[in-house]
Amino acid sequence: MRGVWHTERVKSAEEELMAVVPPGSLMRKAAFGVATHALRLLSGRRRVTLLVGAGNNGGDALWAGYFLRRRGVGVSAILLNPAKAHAEGLSAFRRAGGRIVDEVGTPDLVIDGIVGLSARGPLRPDAAALVESVRAPILAVDLPSGIDPDTGEISGPFVRAHTTVTFGCLKPVHALADCGDVHLVDIGLRPTDPDFVLLDRSDIAWPVPGPSDDKYTQGVTGVAAGSATYPGAAVLSTGAAVLATSGMVRYAGPAADAIRARWPETICTGSITDAGRVQAWVVGPGTGTGSSSDGVLRSVLEAGVPVIADADAITLLAQHPTLWDARDPDTPLVLTPHDREFERLAGPVGVDRVAAARKAAQRFNAVVLLKGHRTVVAAPDGRALVNSATSSWPATAGSGDVLSGIIGALLAGGVEPFLAAGYAAYAHVLAAELAADGAPVPASGLMEAIPAAIRALRRS
Numbered sequence: 001m002r003g004v005w006h007t008e009r010v011k012s013a014e015e016e017l018m019a020v021v022p023p024g025s026l027m028r029k030a031a032f033g034v035a036t037h038a039l040r041l042l043s044g045r046r047r048v049t050l051l052v053g054a055g056n057n058g059g060d061a062l063w064a065g066y067f068l069r070r071r072g073v074g075v076s077a078i079l080l081n082p083a084k085a086h087a088e089g090l091s092a093f094r095r096a097g098g099r100i101v102d103e104v105g106t107p108d109l110v111i112d113g114i115v116g117l118s119a120r121g122p123l124r125p126d127a128a129a130l131v132e133s134v135r136a137p138i139l140a141v142d143l144p145s146g147i148d149p150d151t152g153e154i155s156g157p158f159v160r161a162h163t164t165v166t167f168g169c170l171k172p173v174h175a176l177a178d179c180g181d182v183h184l185v186d187i188g189l190r191p192t193d194p195d196f197v198l199l200d201r202s203d204i205a206w207p208v209p210g211p212s213d214d215k216y217t218q219g220v221t222g223v224a225a226g227s228a229t230y231p232g233a234a235v236l237s238t239g240a241a242v243l244a245t246s247g248m249v250r251y252a253g254p255a256a257d258a259i260r261a262r263w264p265e266t267i268c269t270g271s272i273t274d275a276g277r278v279q280a281w282v283v284g285p286g287t288g289t290g291s292s293s294d295g296v297l298r299s300v301l302e303a304g305v306p307v308i309a310d311a312d313a314i315t316l317l318a319q320h321p322t323l324w325d326a327r328d329p330d331t332p333l334v335l336t337p338h339d340r341e342f343e344r345l346a347g348p349v350g351v352d353r354v355a356a357a358r359k360a361a362q363r364f365n366a367v368v369l370l371k372g373h374r375t376v377v378a379a380p381d382g383r384a385l386v387n388s389a390t391s392s393w394p395a396t397a398g399s400g401d402v403l404s405g406i407i408g409a410l411l412a413g414g415v416e417p418f419l420a421a422g423y424a425a426y427a428h429v430l431a432a433e434l435a436a437d438g439a440p441v442p443a444s445g446l447m448e449a450i451p452a453a454i455r456a457l458r459r460s
């Protein structure tokens with residue numbers, strides 16, 4: 001699990017560290033890391049241009065230019081604001097034979113030191129024009145200029161980084177926006193209590209049956225999904241649950257025939273009142289928002305077991321707030337909206353997806369999984385994680401139905417709801433990667449790759 005810290009917290013951690021280390025030493029460590037990665041990217045080529053802004057980010061770039069000069073690299077620098085350029089960095093750069101120029105030229109590598117942690121708003125016009133004139137690969141210092149450090153928002157021209165070299169710890173931009181390959185340089189910073197986390201493969205503890213387990217003890221997943229119009233959503237959600245657990249899956253609803261035909265191992269009933277006991281319910285995919293769906297959602301919320309409410313169930317909760325009354329507040333609830341569903345429930349997502357999910361989690365006393373290329377999971381106790389897709393192939397119809405089934409299986413298996421949502425998001429991305437393998441894949445293909453994804457997770 002890797003931690004991510006907001007810039008204000010990074011700055012105060014840096015200030016504490018700066019008070020106890022020799023002046024300038026942090027910047028030189030950071031810049032040495034930048035130069036090391038630049039040399040690796042150059043692999044023998046020898047022309048670098050620095051884009052130097054008015055703050056310490058520009059200072060890092062100038063010191064990196066100094067180290068590169070000492071390794072015989074030809075380094076030029078464009079100073080966006082010569083009067084405010086980092087004085088010591090600039091004099092070291094000049095001493096080492098660095099040149100000040102007006103145009104990017106045709107270097108082998110550009111180092112972006114325009115703005116870092118203190119960037120505010122879109123790039124100013126001179127910086128924006130400079131960024132747009134670059135044709136060479138870019139190594140971003142700390143973060144790609146033009147992307148908001150705390151939210152990943154892009155509101156104008158920005159640096160498309162091949163590589164980002166950052167210092168001390170990850171900041172939100174590294175989890176929420178494309179920064180290319182991100183490398184972390186140790187400058188001695190040791191912040192604690194991250195603002196949110198990123199899961200690694202090795203963090204994921206998928207439930208595994210033991211010798212004394214049977215089909216019931218592993219947790220039975222109930223799926224209340226689908227309708228005459230959308231039986232496919234039920235097939236995908238139920239199938240995902242079947243493939244994500246070796247326990248039992250029950251299906252209750254109008255798509256029972258379609259489920260029996262595709263998933264003979266499922267115990268099917270026409271309604272949830274006839275379904276046997278389950279340890280978690282999945283509700284919502286393809287149910288529609290009519291009065292019968294309303295009744296199903298009410299029954300599921302009253303059942304006293306963890307619920308994952310997706311798709312139409314979220315719309316129903318937004319349209320009929322009295323449905324919340326059916327819920328025992330101590331019973332875990334996971335909500336899995338995409339942006340439009342989120343807006344119905346809690347208002348516009350806005351630019352800070354982590355803050356939006358966190359606020360909604362507290363408001364609804366539920367785990368909120370906000371879907372997207374970068375999925376955010378937030379718990380009512382304030383925990384949050386971000387899970388990035390490795391491609392956009394999962395952006396396909398029915399893909400969210402598959403996710404709901406995986407979450408249901410993990411909840412039934414006793415995984416704590418915040419982690420159930422996080423593990424499921426991770427496995428979903430991995431299944432999509434394995435199934436797509438560079439070409440479009442339908443949601444049913446993604447679903448079929450769930451066992452391969454779990455196998456890969458368990459091998460790591």
Ligand SMILES: NC(=O)C1=CN([C@@H]2O[C@H](COP(=O)(O)OP(=O)(O)OC[C@H]3O[C@@H](n4cnc5c(N)ncnc54)[C@H](OP(=O)(O)O)[C@@H]3O)[C@@H](O)[C@H]2O)[C@@H](O)CC1
Binds near residue numbers: 015116119
């Ligand atoms: N602290 C440490 O120990 C260490 C810090 N380190 C490094 O310091 C970096 C942080 O440096 P920082 O705080 O000096 O600010 P930084 O991000 O360079 O930008 C400020 C300047 O940018 C300008 N500016 C702002 N917005 C803008 C925009 N939209 N478009 C254009 N310009 C804009 C703004 O201009 P002004 O308003 O003053 O004219 C201001 O002058 C950090 O990311 C890391 O690289 C490392 O060396 C490790 C040790």
Ligand SMILES: Nc1ncnc2c1ncn2[C@@H]1O[C@H](COP(=O)(O)OP(=O)(O)O)[C@@H](O)[C@H]1O
Binds near residue numbers: 371
């Ligand atoms: N651009 C994207 N890149 C990667 N994954 C995406 C992207 N857009 C959406 N997803 C993922 O695809 C799924 C879509 O879910 P959803 O919108 O509910 O679709 P559906 O209702 O068709 O099942 C979610 O898991 C979401 O995180």
Ligand SMILES: [K+]
Binds near residue numbers: 057114
């Ligand atoms: K930068």
